[in-house]
Amino acid sequence: MTRIKAAWTRREDLRAMLVVLDPASDQCRYVGGAVRDALLGIEATDIDIATRLLPEAVMTRLEGAGIRAVPTGLAHGTVTAVLPNGPVEITTLRRDVTTDGRHAEVAFTDDWREDAARRDFTINALFADPETLEVTDYFTGLEDLEAGLVRFIGDAGERILEDHLRILRYFRFHARFGGAVDGEAVASCSLHAERLKALSRERIARELLLLLGAADPLESARLMADGGIWTVVLPEMAEDGLDRLTELLAREHALGAERNALLRLAALLPTEPLLADTVAARLRLSKAQRLAMQRFAAPWPANGTARQIAAGVQPEELVAPWLLLRAPDAMLAAGWQSLAGWQVPGFPLGGRDIIALGIQAGPDVAKALGEVRRRWIAEDFPDDARLAEIAAEVVAQA
Structure with missing residues (x-):
């Protein structure tokens, strides 16, 4: 027993x-x-x-x-x-x-x-x-x-007709527990895929994120592609979406990164922030999740170190996963390491400091302060002594 x-x-x-x-x-x-x-x-x-x-x-x-x-x-x-x-x-x-x-x-x-x-x-x-x-x-x-076999109880088609969400649940459970593939289950899921359109967007989003949050969702994702499931639940998926997901999973493994289901969802989409936001809105994701999807779908900047880029992103915790997905291979490892355990330092100067250096109160103060911060970031956040020099130079030029 x-x-x-x-x-x-x-x-x-x-x-x-x-x-x-x-x-x-x-x-x-x-x-x-x-x-x-x-x-x-x-x-x-x-x-x-x-x-x-x-x-x-x-x-x-x-x-x-x-x-x-x-x-x-x-x-x-x-x-x-x-x-x-x-x-x-x-x-x-x-x-x-x-x-x-x-x-x-x-x-x-x-x-x-x-x-x-x-x-x-x-x-x-x-x-x-x-x-x-x-x-x-x-x-x-x-x-x-x-x-390691995920199998419907009784007739797979009948069970899916009882609850259409079981299509996505099958692939989610296969991603987590499956080894062997149940051909009957996959065929029935494919046959009834269009029925997923009758479900609420929230339920679909929850299942997709749970599926993509598995240790290795790749085989399930491929089975879904072969069965036409993605066409129904994520019609905006890029033609090379599975290749992008494959590369992301390889990067996660190489760098020991934590799983991020939302990032993996973004990997399936084209590099278009507006489209990613449209998908996030349709799936009724939260405001924070929509912001993250937009960031993850943006191309990685051509210039600047990972830390310099992080200084211009809010919230800054989105930068590391964004880098993981979009950064070129040449800067991936170094950029990932530079962000580990690091936070963007607070900018130590304020308007009063600029006024004390001789600029009259008014719009010129904000302009000068912005230029000081830009140069401070460009020089990779130098110490206070160098920051004071930068401020003096900017004021003198103004």
């Missing part, structure tokens, strides 16, 4: 809450990603529990034990228990009554297998007993997990 082993199973607050749900009578089990990750030796951050108890009963039991219970999705059977070491979602066993590709109407059940059957992939339909930690597998999830 396979058992999970993970630090989170020893959480005292979690154990205390489980007593309330009566695991001894098989009223609740761990389910989904936390079980899957535990089997892979990955420490989970989100813990989900499936239960035979109706959501109202879950609420009553939790509140009776002094545990805050939030009805996060009662219509779909979900209650969130707010625990000291992190929230836990508790969802009543369900079966789908009707689906339209975006939403599902569900009915509650007490049948574990019936609940597992409505889930997307075999590796996500694993249960674990909270007391013995033994795993229950109804659809060869353990076998597929060992083989």
Whole structure:
């Protein structure tokens, strides 16, 4: 019998809450990603529990034990228990009554297998007993997990028609867990790709960024290209987008850079800030993400060191990833190293300093100050003594 082993199973607050749900009578089990990750030796951050108890009963039991219970999705059977070491979602066993590709109407059940059957992939339909930690597998999830195979439960096409987002979820999970490719799954995703247009832009954006944030999303990205998925979700993708992504991933690996899903998304697009902003707006990205997309899509300046360029960019933390994507090979390593752990120094002069050197208060002060700062940056931020010389020279010339 396979058992999970993970630090989170020893959480005292979690154990205390489980007593309330009566695991001894098989009223609740761990389910989904936390079980899957535990089997892979990955420490989970989100813990989900499936239960035979109706959501109202879950609420009553939790509140009776002094545990805050939030009805996060009662219509779909979900209650969130707010625990000291992190929230836990508790969802009543369900079966789908009707689906339209975006939403599902569900009915509650007490049948574990019936609940597992409505889930997307075999590796996500694993249960674990909270007391013995033994795993229950109804659809060869353990076998597929060992083989690195992401496979739909039942007929792939039917599962996609139930929820169109499963197309992108397939490629995301393949990027994270897959080794072998399920031909049936890829073919079904390609066949139904146009149905992704019915989904909200926010849901598409979330899945794309999760997919691109995987350690190595390249194979999934290529499968998506072959299946016509990118044509639907990212029609602006550059013809050489996958080549750009390949180069970026190689640079990340060579320099030990952290993954940046937004940067990888920008790599797929042409070097056009306006187009990148259009894409970001369509995907309903945040204001900060839109700003980053515009910066990442801009060509790298022809002149100046990485630090000099950083002095003209706000926020400056965008410069290192921008360099990683767009800088020429000749300056990449040196520029990356020069930015590591470095911050643009604050410009130490102000208008009063310029006035003290003899320029009358007025617009000439700002003009002179701007020229001093420009020369200070051009000389790679020299010390105060040299800055004073620069200021005196600028004022004398003025």
